[in-house]
Amino acid sequence: MSGGLLVAGTTSDAGKSVLTAGICRWLHRQGVKVAPFKAQNMSNNSAVVVGPDGRGGEIGRAQAMQAAACGLAPDLRFNPVLLKPGSDLASQVVLLGEAVDTITAGTFRHLRPRLAETAYAALAELRETYDVVICEGAGSPAEINLRAGDYVNMGLARHANLPTIVVGDIDRGGVFASMFGTVALLDPADQVLIAGFVINKFRGDLGLLQPGLDMLRHVTGRPTYGVLPWALDLWLDAEDSLAYGRVLGRPAAPHGTEWLDVAVVRLPRISNATDVEALAAEPGVRVRLTIEPAELAAADLVVLPGSKSTVADLAWLRETGLADAVAAHVAAGKPLLGLCGGFQMLGRAIHDPVESRQGSVPGLGLLPIEITFDPRKTVRQSVGTAHGGLPVRGYEIHHGYVSRTDPTLAPLLTGDDGVGEGAVLGAVHGTHWHGAFESDGFRRWFLTETARLAGRTGFQVAPATSFAAARERSLDLLGDLVEEHLDTDALWRLIESGPPAGLPFIPPGPPPTTTPPQN
Numbered sequence: 001m002s003g004g005l006l007v008a009g010t011t012s013d014a015g016k017s018v019l020t021a022g023i024c025r026w027l028h029r030q031g032v033k034v035a036p037f038k039a040q041n042m043s044n045n046s047a048v049v050v051g052p053d054g055r056g057g058e059i060g061r062a063q064a065m066q067a068a069a070c071g072l073a074p075d076l077r078f079n080p081v082l083l084k085p086g087s088d089l090a091s092q093v094v095l096l097g098e099a100v101d102t103i104t105a106g107t108f109r110h111l112r113p114r115l116a117e118t119a120y121a122a123l124a125e126l127r128e129t130y131d132v133v134i135c136e137g138a139g140s141p142a143e144i145n146l147r148a149g150d151y152v153n154m155g156l157a158r159h160a161n162l163p164t165i166v167v168g169d170i171d172r173g174g175v176f177a178s179m180f181g182t183v184a185l186l187d188p189a190d191q192v193l194i195a196g197f198v199i200n201k202f203r204g205d206l207g208l209l210q211p212g213l214d215m216l217r218h219v220t221g222r223p224t225y226g227v228l229p230w231a232l233d234l235w236l237d238a239e240d241s242l243a244y245g246r247v248l249g250r251p252a253a254p255h256g257t258e259w260l261d262v263a264v265v266r267l268p269r270i271s272n273a274t275d276v277e278a279l280a281a282e283p284g285v286r287v288r289l290t291i292e293p294a295e296l297a298a299a300d301l302v303v304l305p306g307s308k309s310t311v312a313d314l315a316w317l318r319e320t321g322l323a324d325a326v327a328a329h330v331a332a333g334k335p336l337l338g339l340c341g342g343f344q345m346l347g348r349a350i351h352d353p354v355e356s357r358q359g360s361v362p363g364l365g366l367l368p369i370e371i372t373f374d375p376r377k378t379v380r381q382s383v384g385t386a387h388g389g390l391p392v393r394g395y396e397i398h399h400g401y402v403s404r405t406d407p408t409l410a411p412l413l414t415g416d417d418g419v420g421e422g423a424v425l426g427a428v429h430g431t432h433w434h435g436a437f438e439s440d441g442f443r444r445w446f447l448t449e450t451a452r453l454a455g456r457t458g459f460q461v462a463p464a465t466s467f468a469a470a471r472e473r474s475l476d477l478l479g480d481l482v483e484e485h486l487d488t489d490a491l492w493r494l495i496e497s498g499p500p501a502g503l504p505f506i507p508p509g510p511p512p513t514t515t516p517p518q519n
């Protein structure tokens with residue numbers, strides 16, 4: 001068979017990624033050969049995938065997570081187009097894993113046909129290989145200004161005749177109006193593909209919600225396939241949980257007598273922020289994303305995460321007073337960790353003719369290294385050891401490299417080629433590797449060392465947390481939610497048989513265009 005479904009949303013962060021992953025896990029458990037797909041993703045949170053030519057390429061982390069939900073290794077075709085925003089105006093374009101261009105809104109139009117063609121071809125290939133492909137849309141399908149050029153939402157559904165469900169986040173309010181409006185702003189040929197709705201993040205009495213669902217059915221002629229409850233345990237790989245001010249996940253009580261407090265600076269162009277999820281998976285480790293200097297002062301460990309715009313985010317760090325707070329933290333002998341872009345900021349100088357094109361700028365001066373940016377991007381999976389033999393796996397996505405270092409500086413890690421990676425100087429730690437803290441033994445050593453440096457003598461790392469098992473549990477939880485709360489028989493009919501016949505048109509449809517579409 002060649003089944004398919006598009007999961008669209010009323011807004012960004014409505015729950016498309018997790019619902020797609022949940023549907024993938026449900027089908028995978030049923031023995032269905034299923035794959036995920038997102039034609040175009042806009043995110044700086046990417047995973048490294050080894051392509052058919054053996055080279056490393058990038059896809060959105062959400063698609064790598066959905067691949068795991070399907071029991072598959074990630075594939076570049078699962079997310080053929082990835083836009084990585086370096087500023088509000090410009091994005092790096094990653095096509096089938098490889099960075100090919102940097103675009104602005106104005107130049108996107110010229111590239112769009114090539115991107116759409118690549119995405120359509122990738123989906124066609126996947127549909128030949130897999131029995132079912134679950135596609136995730138982007139933003140809302142009712143972005144009427146962008147509809148003409150769309151190949152991620154209804155443009156994709158039309159091209160591949162995909163039945164579409166629309167998920168809405170009821171916690172934000174206005175869910176009925178946004179469900180209705182999403183359908184009613186689409187043209188008739190798009191509307192016949194919208195089969196129904198899913199409500200996400202509901203807390204409360206289903207009996208009170210039911211009349212609303214009945215009314216929604218009455219005014220749209222479309223059912224709600226189910227209502228997913230607010231699930232507190234769902235936070236791994238969920239990008240919206242990375243908003244600042246929040247504690248990441250739901251940390252269990254400490255194994256020892258004291259908590260370890262970790263403050264992660266929420267850089268404006270943060271990239272691969274999911275790196276710190278592995279720390280947050282440990283009992284007694286409280287990880288908070290913050291932009292408050294006072295929170296850095298109170299933290300045991302400060303983390304400068306990855307950045308898509310190292311030099312610009314470093315300037316922001318100085319403007320906001322956070323750079324001074326980082327310096328004070330280090331001056332007090334407390335531990336600091338820099339990851340990729342955050343590591344690059346720790347050196348004496350950054351020479352960047354590529355990303356910011358600012359030339360040479362001073363770094364924070366906390367490590368005796370200099371960073372130079374190369375137009376070629378390093379994208380690879382990396383394997384090595386730390387602290388005398390603890391195995392570490394990670395991945396690298398960067399243009400900048402260490403161009404000058406002090407030969408006496410100790411590395412944090414050693415690659416399997418025997419070459420030192422990153423640095424440790426006193427309580428300052430840094431590496432270009434992402435994902436390293438998913439390696440359980442290394443994470444335990446690092447947290448123990450961190451607690452010692454911070455004087456948290458009562459903190460004791462739990463002996464046996466497995467991050468891989470925690471991720472697997474979270475995918476299973478998503479599968480459980482789908483099985484328990486959605487009408488899976490009806491969903492299966494949709495996936496198998498395509499858009500149902502006879503779905504009514506809801507006026508007014510798209511407003512007439514007064515100006516030519518911009519995309």
Ligand SMILES: NC(=O)CC[C@H](N)C(=O)O
Nearest residue numbers: 306307340341398399400
């Ligand atoms: N992943 C990152 O943090 C990348 C750092 C920096 N933007 C670079 O390209 O080198």
